[in-house]
Amino acid sequence: MSASPARIPAEPAPPLGAHVREGVTHFGAYVSAAETCAVRLFEGRHARTVAMDARGGGYFSCSVRDAPGGTRYLFVLDGREFPDPYARLLPDGVHAPAAVVESSYRFAHARPRIEAWAHVIYELHVGTFTAAGTYQAAATRLPELCAMGITTLELMPLAAFDGHHGWGYDGVALYAPHAAYGSPDELRAFIDAAHGLGMQVLLDVVYNHFGPAGNYLASFSEQYFNRGVQTPWGEAPRVDAPPMRRYVLDNARYWLDDFRFDGLRLDASHTIVDASRTHLIREIADIVHARTPRGLLIAEDARNDATLVRTLDCDAVWTDDFHHQLHATLAGERDGYYSAYTPGAPELAQCIENGWLHDVEGLEPSGRRALAPDERPAAEHLVYCIQNHDQVGNRAFGSRLHHDIGLDAWCLASAILLFLPALPMLFMGQEWGASSPFRYFTDHEPTLGAQVAEGRRRDYARFAAFADPTVRDSIPDPQARETFERSILRWEEREHCVHREILQLYRALLAFRRDDPVMHARQERAGLQAQAFGSLLAVRRRASDGGSVRLLLGNLGATETSYDASPWYADGMTTVFARGVGEDRVLRAHGVLILAGNS
Numbered sequence: 001m002s003a004s005p006a007r008i009p010a011e012p013a014p015p016l017g018a019h020v021r022e023g024v025t026h027f028g029a030y031v032s033a034a035e036t037c038a039v040r041l042f043e044g045r046h047a048r049t050v051a052m053d054a055r056g057g058g059y060f061s062c063s064v065r066d067a068p069g070g071t072r073y074l075f076v077l078d079g080r081e082f083p084d085p086y087a088r089l090l091p092d093g094v095h096a097p098a099a100v101v102e103s104s105y106r107f108a109h110a111r112p113r114i115e116a117w118a119h120v121i122y123e124l125h126v127g128t129f130t131a132a133g134t135y136q137a138a139a140t141r142l143p144e145l146c147a148m149g150i151t152t153l154e155l156m157p158l159a160a161f162d163g164h165h166g167w168g169y170d171g172v173a174l175y176a177p178h179a180a181y182g183s184p185d186e187l188r189a190f191i192d193a194a195h196g197l198g199m200q201v202l203l204d205v206v207y208n209h210f211g212p213a214g215n216y217l218a219s220f221s222e223q224y225f226n227r228g229v230q231t232p233w234g235e236a237p238r239v240d241a242p243p244m245r246r247y248v249l250d251n252a253r254y255w256l257d258d259f260r261f262d263g264l265r266l267d268a269s270h271t272i273v274d275a276s277r278t279h280l281i282r283e284i285a286d287i288v289h290a291r292t293p294r295g296l297l298i299a300e301d302a303r304n305d306a307t308l309v310r311t312l313d314c315d316a317v318w319t320d321d322f323h324h325q326l327h328a329t330l331a332g333e334r335d336g337y338y339s340a341y342t343p344g345a346p347e348l349a350q351c352i353e354n355g356w357l358h359d360v361e362g363l364e365p366s367g368r369r370a371l372a373p374d375e376r377p378a379a380e381h382l383v384y385c386i387q388n389h390d391q392v393g394n395r396a397f398g399s400r401l402h403h404d405i406g407l408d409a410w411c412l413a414s415a416i417l418l419f420l421p422a423l424p425m426l427f428m429g430q431e432w433g434a435s436s437p438f439r440y441f442t443d444h445e446p447t448l449g450a451q452v453a454e455g456r457r458r459d460y461a462r463f464a465a466f467a468d469p470t471v472r473d474s475i476p477d478p479q480a481r482e483t484f485e486r487s488i489l490r491w492e493e494r495e496h497c498v499h500r501e502i503l504q505l506y507r508a509l510l511a512f513r514r515d516d517p518v519m520h521a522r523q524e525r526a527g528l529q530a531q532a533f534g535s536l537l538a539v540r541r542r543a544s545d546g547g548s549v550r551l552l553l554g555n556l557g558a559t560e561t562s563y564d565a566s567p568w569y570a571d572g573m574t575t576v577f578a579r580g581v582g583e584d585r586v587l588r589a590h591g592v593l594i595l596a597g598n599s
Contacts, residue, residue, distance in 0.1 A: 014026060014027075014028030014055065014059060014060075014061035015028050016028040016029060016030060016086040016246075016250075017084055017086030017087060017088060017175060018067075018073065018084065018086075018087075018088065018098065018100045018101070020068070020069060020100060020101075020102045023065065023068075024063050024064070024065050025063065025064050025065075025067040025068070025071070025100055026061065026062075026063045027039045027050075027052065027061060027062050027063070027064070027073070027075075028059065028060070028061045028086075029052065029059070029060045029061070029075050029084070029086075029220065030058050030059055030060075030220060030221060030243055030246075031058055031060055031075075031077055031220050031221065032058040032220070032221040032222065032223060032243075033077065033218070033219060033220055033221050033222055034077035034078040034080075034220075035078055036051075036076075036077070036078055036079075037052045037054075037060035037075060037076065037077055038050060038051045038052050038075070038076040039052060039062060039064075039073050039074070039075055039076070040073060040074045040075075040076050040081060041064070041067055041071055041072070041073050042071070042072040042073065042074075042097055043071070049076060050062055050064055058221065058243075067100055068100065068102060069099075069100050069101060069102025070099055070100060070102075071099065071100040072097035072098070072099055072100075073097055073098055073099075073100065074097045074098070075220075077219065077220065080219075082216045082219050082220070083095065083096065083097065083098055083173070083214075083216055084098045084173075085173060085174075085175075085216055085217045085220060085247070086175050086247075087099075087160075087173050087175060087176045088100075088101040088175055088176055088184060089101050089176050089177070089179065089183075089184060090160045090173055090176045090179060091179045092179075093162070093163075093179075093214075094160050094161065094162050094172050094173055094176075094213070094214030095162075095213075095214055098176070101184055103184060103185055103188070103258075104185070105185040105188045105189065105192075107188070107192050107195075107260060108192055108196065109192055109195035109196040110195065111195060111200070111260060111262055111292060111293055112195055112198045112199065112200055112262075113293050113294045114151050114152065114200055114294050115294070115522070116294065116315065116380045116522075117379065117380035117421065117423075117521075117522040117523065118151060118520065119151050119152045119200075119296070119423045120149055120150050120151045120152065120423075120424055120426075120510065120513070120514075121150075121151075121152045121153075121154050121202070121383065121423060121424065121425040121426070122145055122150040122152065122153050122154065122425070122426050122428065123154045123156065123385075123388055123389060123425055123426070123427050123428060124138070124153065124154070124155060124156065124428040125155075125156045125167065125168070125389065125428065125438070126138055126155060126156070126158070126178075126181045127165050127166075127180065127181065127484075128428075128436075128438070128484070128487045128488045128489060129141070129428055129489060130488075130489065130491070131488055133165075133180065133181065133488070134181055134182045134186070135181055135182040135186040135187050135189065135190040136182060136186055136189075136190070138190060139189065139190045139193045139194075141491070142193055142194055142197055142199065143197060145199070146197040146198065146199055148431065148506065148507055148510055149507070149510030149511060149513065149514050150199065150426070150510075151198075151199055151200065152199060152200045152201075152202060152262075152296070153194055153199055153200070153201045153202065154201075154202040154203075154204060154265055154298075154425070155201065155202070155203050155204060156168050156169075156204050156389060157169055157171050157203075157204045157205065157206055157267070158171075158177045158178055158181065158187070158203065159171030159172070159173060159174040159175070159176065159177070159178070159205070159206065160172065160173040160176040160177070160178050160179065160214075161178060161211050161214070162211060162212075162213035162214045162443070162444055162445075163442065163443025163444055164180050164443045165180065165441060165442075165443050165484045166441065166442050166443055167389065167393065167440070167441070168204070168206075169206055169211075169267060170210075170211025170212060170213075170233075170442075171206055171210070171211055172210050172211045172213070172214040172215040172216075173214065174205075174206075174247070174248075174251045175251060175254055184258075184259075187259060188258075188259055188260070191259055191260055191261065192260070195260070200262035200263070200294075200295075200296070201261055201262055202261065202262060202263045202264060202265055202296055202298065203255050203259075203261045203263075203264055203265070204264075204265045204267060205251070205252070205255070205264050205265070205266060205267065206267040206268075207237065207239070207248050207251075207266065207267070207272060207280070207284075208231060208233075208236070208237070208267060208268045208269070208271040208272045209231045209232075209233035209234055209236070209237065209268075209271070210233075210234070210237065212233075212234065212444075212448060213444060213445070213448055217244075217247070221243050223238060223241045223242070223243045223244065224237065224238060224241070224243055224244045224247070225237060225238055225244075226238040226273065229273050231271050231273075232271070236271075236273045239272060239273070239274050239276075239280045240274050240275050240276040240280075245276075245280065248280065248284075249280075249283060249284065249287065252264060252284050252287050252288070253287055253291070256287065256288065256291045256292060256295075257291065261292075262292050262294075262295050262296065263288055263292060263295040263296030263297055263298070263315070264284065264288060264296075264297055264298070265298040265299075265300065265318075266281065266284070266297070266298070266299045266300060266314075267300055268300055268301075268302075269281060269299040269300060269301045269308070269314075270301045270302050270303050270305075279312055281297075281299065281308070281312045281314065282311070282312045282313055284297060285297045285312060285313035285314060285315075286313070289313070295315075296315045296316065297313070297314050297315050298314065298315060298316045298317065298318065298383060299312075299314045299316075299317050299318070300317075300318040301317055301318070302320065304319075304321070304356045304357075305317075306376075306377055309377055309381045314381075315381065316380070316381050316382060316383050316423055317377070317381060317382060317383065318383045318385075318388075319355065319356050319382045319383060319384055319422070320337075321351050321356040321357040322348075322351055322352070322356070322382075322384045322385075322422070323384070323385055323386060323387075323388075323391055324337060324338060324340075324341050325341050325347050325348050325351050325357065326348060326386060326413055326416070327386075327391070327401060328341040328342075328343045329341075329343040329344055329345070329347075329348060329556055330401075330405050330409045330412075330413060330556070330590075331401065331404050331405050335463045335464060336462070336463060341357075344532070344535070344556070345532035345533075345534070345535055345536060345537040345556045345557075346532040348530075348532070348537060348556070349530035349531055349532040349537055349538075349539075350530075352420060352528070352530040352539060353528065353529065353530045354376055355376050355377045355379070355381075355382050355422075356377075356382070376525060378525060379420070379421035379422045379423075379523050379525065379528065380421070380422075380423060380522065380523075382422040382423065383422065383423045383424075383425050384417060384420060384422040384423065384424055384425065385417070385424070385425040385426070385427065386401055386413045386414065386417050386430070387400055387401055387426070387427040387430050388425065388427050389427060389438065392427060392437070392438045393438045393439060393440050394440065396460055396463075396466065396475045397437060397439065397475070397476065398437035398438045398439030398440065398476070398486075398487060399437055400427075400429075400430065400433075400434065400437065400438070401413065402430070402433045402502075403437070406590070407433075407498060407501075407502075408579070408580055408588075408589065408590035408591070409590040410433065410502070411502070411505055411579055411590070411592065412554050412555070412556070412579075412580075412590045412591070412592045414430075414502075414505060414506065414509065415505075415509060415552065415554065415577065415579070415592045415594065416537070416539070416552065416554055416592075418506075418509040418510060418512075418513055419509075419513075419519075419539060419541070419550075419552045419594065420539065421523030421528060421541060424513075426506075428489060429489045431502070431503055431506040432493070432494045432499040432500070432502050432503040432506070433498060433499055433502040434489055434490070434493070434499075435490060435493060435499075436486060436487055436488060436489055436490055437486060437487060438487050439476050439478075439483050439484075439486060439487050440456065440478050440483075441478050441479075441480075441483045441484040441487060442478040442479055443479070443484075444479065446479075449478070449479035450479070452478055452479070453477050453478050453479055456475065456478060457472045457473070457475055460472055460475060505579075508577065509577070512576060512577065512594070516550065516576075516596070517543070517548070518541055518542075518543045518548045518549070518550045518596075519541070519550060521543065521544065522544075523541060524544055527541060527542035527543065527544065527546075528540070528541055528542075529542075533563075534557070534561060535555055535556050535557025535559075535561055536553060536554070536555055536556075536557075536561050536563055536587065537552070537553070537554045537555075537556055538551065538552070538553050538563075538568070539551070539552045539554075540552075540568055547598055548596070548597075548598060549568065549596070549597055549598060550576070550594065550595070550596055551565060551568050551573075551594070551595045551596075551597075552592065552593070552594050553565065553587060553592070553593045553594075553595070554587070554590075554591070554592045554593075555580070555587040555588065555589060555590060555591045555592070556590070557589060557590075558589050558590075559589055560582065560586050560587060560588045560589060560591075561586070561587055562584075562585055562586055562587075563585050563586075563587055563593070564585060565585075565593075565595055572597060573595045573596065573597030574595065574596050574597065575593065575594070575595060576594040576595060576596050577592070577593070577594040578592075578593050578594070579591060579592050579593075580592060581593050
């Protein structure tokens with residue numbers, strides 16, 4: 001092993017990965033699974049190896065003058081080559097050399113400030129959001145989203161994963177934005193463009209597991225994973241051990257500082273196993289709130305646990321109960337987790353008033369209890385949706401809710417979502433009733449890909465509709481290129497037929513939410529009331545001064561029903577929005593009416 005003459009003395013306590021400062025590239029690695037560490041630099045067809053100095057505590061570092069941005073490199077541990085787990089770019093895939101990144105981007109816009117209760121979130125997958133599947137192409141769509149009333153973008157995970165396309169939840173190099181979407185500076189430009197329009201940008205991060213291909217952390221240290229704790233996706237990251245804790249916390253800082261994301265969404269936070277005195281989630285919350293004005297930390301958590309907000313300082317939690325209850329009511333499904341929900345307006349009204357359905361027995365996961373009134377979370381701490389990547393993509397054929405119910409029912413569901421004070425989240429394309437599904441797609445090597453496809457078909461065997469193996473065989477193959485391509489949005493359809501009608505509906509409802517003083521204000525829980533009268537759902541939002549009132553009446557049934565709004569008001573009322581309203585105070589099947597007046 002020969003050292004380059006360009007090598008200069010390294011600094012103690014090195015940052016990890018490759019960093020360029022004043023023309024010098026500094027390499028750092030944490031290694032406890034090998035005695036020696038070096039960096040192998042690739043220059044065209046030639047390569048050279050530079051020894052790294054041991055700094056104590058498992059840290060190695062070196063500094064090289066002639067390794068500018070774009071230089072490919074691997075770390076060499078006891079003679080074996082591995083990609084850098086801290087790589088800032090893996091242009092040729094997760095198994096190939098990393099590239100030194102030297103950014104020249106200068107941000108033009110400050111982070112916008114959005115009130116905690118005013119977020120309207122839009123979840124998108126960069127690879128299928130446009131035909132090009134890049135940050136640059138996605139940025140061209142931002143002005144329309146902003147004009148429609150979207151305040152906050154939530155990008156599905158960007159950390160590098162194996163293959164060209166995938167959902168991103170099998171990331172293995174958490175510091176390397178997936179190369180197929182564009183360069184790190186193009187990601188910065190996308191976020192800067194959103195900020196220029198007044199929109200915040202959140203990133204979905206996965207700290208509870210790593211993907212099955214391309215994860216080389218254990219080759220650097222056995223301390224990264226907890227061999228005795230399994231998650232649904234493999235060994236649990238050992239987040240209470242210093243190496244993994246640094247890896248995760250530095251990663252949160254990296255996205256917020258280097259790219260100016262405005263917050264993070266934690267995937268499956270209930271599966272993060274941490275025995276530390278201070279929970280990892282609380283430390284991440286402190287990082288988010290110290291760096292971003294009005295920044296958001298959102299948890300995806302299946303426990304309906306108010307301590308995520310009260311103790312761990314998350315700003316909001318994804319809330320499945322609203323989605324599941326509405327879906328079971330309108331689509332009539334009772335398989336899987338929908339079996340725990342009783343279709344109908346009474347349970348939906350209960351969910352709206354409580355925030356979630358803690359007191360419904362049999363809900364998965366087990367162990368839920370009823371909340372006392374003072375424990376119910378404020379609306380601004382809950383994220384509601386009628387679609388998201390999970391609830392669409394984990395269906396066998398990736399069908400969206402509007403594919404499975406009629407137009408009237410879809411418009412009713414949309415009106416309820418956008419009327420409620422909880423933070424609404426739209427899944428890309430729902431604002432025009434996109435025809436494209438969002439399917440589960442992967443691009444693994446053939447053997448692993450076949451295992452993933454077979455596992456997915458096996459999972460569906462418990463559903464009555466797929467009990468027949470021949471029916472299960474019709475489920476799209478995640479590995480097929482067509483499965484990915486079929487999931488790409490078709491923006492040209494927005495102004496055609498029913499898509500245009502749905503888009504106009506969303507524009508109107510979002511404008512009402514943004515411009516109306518009652519709808520746009522922070523909603524006190526005491527001012528939110530939901531009741532059911534047979535199939536009729538009535539939701540009232542009252543201003544904090546007790547005067548102005550907004551009322552939604554929705555018919556969740558398949559037959560018409562009568563309504564009487566007068567008990568909700570002391571004087572006259574005006575119609576803000578009406579769809580499916582008949583004569584003599586009748587709401588047709590799935591009709592909806594929004595009124596404004598004084599209590």
